[in-house]
Amino acid sequence: MKKALLLGTTGIAVALAMLAFGFVAGSPEIAKAGTAQPVQMAGDTKIDRAEVEGIIRDYLLKNPEVLLEVQDALEAKQKEEQRIAHLGVIKDAKDQIFNSAFDGVVGNPNGKVTIVEFYDYNCGFCKRAIDDMRALTKADPDLRFVLKEFPILGPDSQKASVVSMAFHLMMPEKYGEFHNALLGGQGRATEAAAIKIALSLGADEATLREKMKDPSIPEAFSKTYDLANKLAITGTPSYVVGNEVVFGALGQEVLAEKIQAAKAAL
Numbered sequence: 001m002k003k004a005l006l007l008g009t010t011g012i013a014v015a016l017a018m019l020a021f022g023f024v025a026g027s028p029e030i031a032k033a034g035t036a037q038p039v040q041m042a043g044d045t046k047i048d049r050a051e052v053e054g055i056i057r058d059y060l061l062k063n064p065e066v067l068l069e070v071q072d073a074l075e076a077k078q079k080e081e082q083r084i085a086h087l088g089v090i091k092d093a094k095d096q097i098f099n100s101a102f103d104g105v106v107g108n109p110n111g112k113v114t115i116v117e118f119y120d121y122n123c124g125f126c127k128r129a130i131d132d133m134r135a136l137t138k139a140d141p142d143l144r145f146v147l148k149e150f151p152i153l154g155p156d157s158q159k160a161s162v163v164s165m166a167f168h169l170m171m172p173e174k175y176g177e178f179h180n181a182l183l184g185g186q187g188r189a190t191e192a193a194a195i196k197i198a199l200s201l202g203a204d205e206a207t208l209r210e211k212m213k214d215p216s217i218p219e220a221f222s223k224t225y226d227l228a229n230k231l232a233i234t235g236t237p238s239y240v241v242g243n244e245v246v247f248g249a250l251g252q253e254v255l256a257e258k259i260q261a262a263k264a265a266l
Contacts, residue, residue: 164182246258
């Protein structure tokens with residue numbers, strides 16, 4: 001990725017430099033692509049494309065930090081554009097992000113600050129990040145932690161999430177226990193594994209299987225996938241904290257900093 005970006009910035013630098021050469025010399029024609037013949041410049045000076053490219057190449061080889069500066073500027077611009085886009089999506093879809101009836105909630109359900117996690121039951125990083133959730137909710141009594149099902153790692157994940165959402169519809173008060181047991185357990189999360197945990201927590205199997213057929217469950221998944229697409233979320237875990245989208249399992253300390261920033265903005 002870095003290499004591709006550097007190659008891209010190199011091309012940009014060359015193109016802009018050639019354009020500058022043309023206009024500084026008073027002859028924009030030098031910037032035209034595909035020019036092989038010498039181009040007339042101010043003062044009857046002739047210079048061809050190869051000479052210009054050679055000058056630029058020598059300059060960039062002697063000053064490679066220019067490419068890094070261009071790369072950093074491009075990345076900063078893209079991040080700012082993405083941040084602004086996220087603000088718009090979070091504003092427009094606030095209830096869907098923070099208050100969906102299908103999402104489980106742990107911590108303080110009436111907490112002043114909400115963090116939303118997009119997760120997959122078979123995501124190894126999510127399994128490790130569960131300890132971050134436990135530690136954060138234990139340390140902060142004002143934290144509301146929303147769990148948003150985002151099964152993207154194959155059929156097993158999708159089926160496990162169907163069971164999870166059906167269990168949440170039946171027994172929301174025990175959803176936290178279910179979530180911890182399935183995500184924090186050993187082995188792959190499957191429909192069978194999820195049902196086994198649900199039954200151990202008191203769910204009636206016949207009722208559970210009937211709830212798994214609820215058409216609102218695939219509808220909820222569809223809305224979550226659409227929301228993730230708008231937020232540029234392609235992996236798990238990903239978080240929404242206040243007005244910020246946080247990608248990846250960055251650890252308890254980073255999330256705590258984001259939470260404090262969200263509190264300060266209240």
